Amino acid sequence: MRRGGRLQSMSAKRRRREATWRAVKAAVRTRSGGYCEACRGRRAVDAHHVVKRSQGGKDDPDGVADLCRPCHEATDLPFGKGRLVVTALGGGRFRFQRGGMGSNEHTENVQGLSLKDDGGRGGARPPRIPPGAG
Numbered sequence: 001m002r003r004g005g006r007l008q009s010m011s012a013k014r015r016r017r018e019a020t021w022r023a024v025k026a027a028v029r030t031r032s033g034g035y036c037e038a039c040r041g042r043r044a045v046d047a048h049h050v051v052k053r054s055q056g057g058k059d060d061p062d063g064v065a066d067l068c069r070p071c072h073e074a075t076d077l078p079f080g081k082g083r084l085v086v087t088a089l090g091g092g093r094f095r096f097q098r099g100g101m102g103s104n105e106h107t108e109n110v111q112g113l114s115l116k117d118d119g120g121r122g123g124a125r126p127p128r129i130p131p132g133a134g
Helices: 002-032 069-074
Strands: 046-049 064-067 084-090 093-099 107-111
Touching (some): 002 046, 064 069
Antiparallel strands (some): 093 107
């Protein structure tokens, strides 16, 4: 019976965790307007923990960025192959930097603003900023 109670408790804990994660993803999707927060050019489909859960990352909108699939996959690339490095700045803002091709010292600022900084457009899709212009 103890085992049954334990499994039931774990199930309830898992349901709470999943409900929290769904709420965080919804808040992040609202903030991003459904567009990738790194490149702003594609529809976002992945919620990315800036700090992986396995490394202590929390389910908190300020630590989760909405990314398109190519940008999300770039977060796991080697630095010299164009890795996308995401840094949480707080308040739902992030700095996105791409690792340079062949140089560990070169980074390119992809985009450092969130949709909260929309220039008064009321959450409209922000303009794309060409690499190196920001």
